[in-house]
Each structure stands twice: as C-alpha cells, then as structure tokens.
C-alpha cells in the first residue's frame with residue numbers, strides 16, 4: 001500500500017480538519033455535538049422543574065446560573081463560556097447536517113419509480129432533517145421569548161417566572177411549545193440510538209440496550225418539557 | 239401462475255428510460271425470479287424484440303452478480319434471499335411486479351436492469367487485501383487466530399458484494415459493503431499491519447462514490463447475507479483511531 005497519501009495529508013492539516021474532511025468524521029462530530037446538546041436538554045429540563053417548587057426557587061436558580069463559579073470567574077463568566085460551547089456545538093451540528101444532506105442528495109439523485117417501502121427506517125430516522133429544523137426555529141423563538149424578551153407578553157420588569165407564566169398562558173404559544181418538543185422527541189429518539197453507531201460504541205453485549213436508552217431519555221426530557229406549558233394552562237403553575 | 243411485469247427498459251447509460259409492461263403467463267411456482275425473466279426474454283426474442291438485460295452468474299446466491307429492485311425491495315420481498323434464489327411462490331397469481339435497476343449515483347445504469355458496480359472494485363483496490371510475501375506456503379497454524387476473531391471475520395466475509403445495501407439506502411451509501419470488507423480483514427491477525435492505512439484509504443474511496451450513513455438500517459434489512467450494521471459502527475471506530483494513529487506516526 002505504498003500509494004496511500006492519507007498519512008501525509010493528516011500530518012499537514014490538523015487532526016480535527018482531517019476528521020472533518022471525511023463524511024465519517026462529520027458524522028462523528030455530529031454525534032459529539034449532539035451529545036453536548038443532549039446533556040444540555042437534560043440539565044435544562046431538570047433545572048426548570050423548579051417551576052413546580054416556587055417562583056423564588058425558579059428565579060433563584062436563574063440567578064445561581066449567572067453566578068456559577070463566581071468569584072473564580074466574573075459574574076456570568078461561566079454561563080458565557082457554556083454559551084460559547086453550546087453555540088459552537090450547534091454550528092458544527094447544523095453545518096455538518098447540511099453538508100451531509102447535500103452529499104446524500106448527490107449520491108441518490110434518482111428516486112425509485114416503483115412502490116418503495118421502508119423496511120426498518122422509522123419515522124423518527126426519516127424526519128431528522130425536519131425535526132432538526134423545527135428545533136432550530138424553536139430555539140430562536142425560545143431565546144427571543146425568555147432570554148431577550150422580544151416576543152414575551154409579560155410587562156417590562158417582570159421576573160423570569162412571570163415571563164414563563166405569561167407566555168404559556170397563551171394557548172397558541174403553549175401549543176407551539178408542545179409541537180416543538182414533540183419534534184425534539186423524535187429527534188432524540190433516533191439521535192440517542194444513532195450516536196452509538198456514529199461514535200463506534202459497539203458492543204454486542206450491550207447493543208440491545210441502546211434503543212431502551214433512547215426511549216427512556218426521550219421520555220424523561222420531553223415528558224418534563226411538555227409538562228410546563230400544560231401545567232400553566234391547567235393553573236398548576238400560576 | 240400469470241403475472242404482469244412492469245420492467246425498467248433503458249437502451250444505454252445516457253438513453254432515457256421508461257417502464258414497459260409484459261405479461262408472464264404460465265409461470266411455475268417452483269421457478270426462480272430469474273428463470274421467470276428468462277421465459278419472458280424467450281418470448282421477446284421470438285417476437286423479434288430486445289430481451290431484458292439483467293446480470294446473473296451462479297444462480298445459487300453466492301456470487302453477488304444478480305440484483306434488482308423487485309417491488310421496491312432489493313432482491314425482492316423475501317429476507318436473506320438473492321433475486322436468483324427468490325422463488326415465484328413468494329408471489330400470487332395475478333400480481334403486478336415492478337422491476338427496476340439499483341439506483342445510486344455510484345452505480346450508473348449500463349442497460350435495462352444492469353448497473354456498473356465498478357465503484358466497489360475501486361474500494362477493494364484501495365485496501366481490501368493483505369500484503370503477504372509470496373514463496374513456499376508457511377506452516378499451518380503459524381498465526382494463531384482466536385475463535386472469536388475468526389467468527390467475526392467470517393460473518394463479514396459473507397458479503398457477496400451485490401450492492402443491495404447501496405440500492406436500499408435512501409442516501410445511496412455503501413457503508414455496509416465497505417465495513418464488511420474492512421472488518422473482515424481488520425478482525426484477523428493478518429490484517430493488523432495495514433489496518434490503519436486500509437481503513438482510511440477504503441473510506442476515502444467509498445466517500446468519493448457514495449453517500450453518508452444516517453443509520454436508517456435499510457441496508458441490513460436488504461442484505462441477502464444478513465451482514466450486521468455492527469460492522470458499520472466498528473468501521474467508524476477504526477476510522478477515527480486510524481486518523482489518530484496515522485497522524486502520530488507521520
């Protein structure tokens with residue numbers, strides 16, 4: 001195999017660039033960035049359970065996040081670092097998704113004309129590109145709602161708790177949150193299973209547990225997220 | 239049994255294709271799908287028409303030459319079965335059957351149901367072999383092979399390279415084929431010296447011709463030899479390790 005040039009090329013560009021150059025590498029980075037966001041959505045859901053405790057607990061939690069590791073780092077310092085990590089992961093995830101989708105369109109330019117049924121690919125797997133985009137749009141709205149306050153119906157100066165209640169009291173907004181989180185659920189259901197393949201975490205003794213993990217993780221995160229707008233609508237959180 | 243066939247006819251690589259309808263009458267339930275097509279072709283030839291081109295060789299499910307989309311499924315509706323081994327008893331009298339070639343950018347159509355699978359050969363050329371000294375045969379059992387490795391390599395080596403995985407994949411990806419060929423050699427002691435180079439080189443050529451894996455699992459379901467997508471995960475792992483290793487040694 002004297003003709004292979006891959007090692008030289010790997011030496012020239014950085015390891016990450018070399019990895020990114022291949023589709024396998026892009027998929028790997030999607031899995032890693034997906035994992036980062038999985039950690040985020042789980043922590044986000046658990047943190048928001050404080051809505052059920054009291055307005056003070058919930059607002060205090062937001063304050064706690066702002067002062068994380070203070071005074072080692074300046075106020076909001078840790079939070080901003082985390083934000084940078086999340087934004088980087090999101091950009092890597094979305095750009096890879098776009099490039100791989102383009103590659104796949106090129107690789108299969110012509111559809112089958114006959115009846116073509118999927119044998120095992122489930123709805124979640126086939127709609128990753130749609131659910132991903134819905135989640136992205138949702139994120140934009142969500143940040144404008146609670147972080148920036150642009151589209152939040154609460155009066156100026158409202159606490160975060162009041163903003164949440166104001167938003168979720170509106171039926172269309174609550175409904176939108178429900179739809180977006182169901183989309184997230186489908187994304188997680190396939191993503192959590194899929195990342196084991198992309199990471200190469202393959203062990204015949206444990207492989208059968210991957211699906212159960214995906215179902216469990218999705219149920220916990222989406223179940224929690226769905227409960228907040230429903231609880232506001234039902235007056236449990238007010 | 240009597241059947242209606244809708245078959246993709248295309249005179250050449252760049253010619254426009256279309257479906258033609260044929261009646262296949264008096265088909266024996268015990269005949270294979272290819273024998274049924276042979277019968278249709280005999281009638282076409284007798285009528286002075288061009289027969290339907292399709293690929294075949296062993297007709298016993300071991301060479302991987304045959305392959306076509308039958309009612310939207312690679313090699314037809316029966317699991318773990320090549321088109322040549324598919325019996326007509328899988329169908330019912332009066333059925334309409336749609337027959338198409340594999341469709342993928344990596345498999346350009348040559349004629350009718352015949353596609354050019356040379357891209358698979360390019361992948362093998364890139365590293366699907368082990369380099370050995372020629373000369374007198376070495377003593378048996380000089381290289382101990384653990385039973386588990388032998389079994390794993392054998393499972394991977396069951397791949398007959400028919401291309402059903404690519405045909406069934408909505409992304410036109412060749413991950414199942416490439417990973418089987420890779421892990422066949424990467425599982426064995428004989429494959430270790432070139433493991434990293436082989437992995438990077440074969441993946442690189444694969445990506446020149448085919449799409450990317452979204453873990454649909456359609457390939458595994460379509461594979462007449464039951465190759466597992468576990469091999470794809472193993473390939474992903476080996477590829478990453480190979481990039482790290484090649485970088486370190488460079």
Ligand code: HEM
Pocket residue numbers: 027028030031032033034035037038041093094097100101128129131132133134135136187188190191192194195196198199450451452453
């Ligand atoms: C909370 C946010 C998100 C999480 C937790 C998440 C998680 C994941 C995970 C774990 C995977 C599987 C990766 C793999 O197979 O290795 C994945 C795949 C995917 N994600 Fe996301 N994702 C998120 C947001 C997004 C967004 C915003 C988009 C696009 C706009 C997106 C598009 C995709 C696509 C298209 C795939 C399939 C890629 C492929 O198989 O080629 N995701 N996601």
Ligand code: FES
Pocket residue numbers: 293294295296297298299300301302303304305320321322323
């Ligand atoms: S003709 Fe050899 S496998 Fe079908």
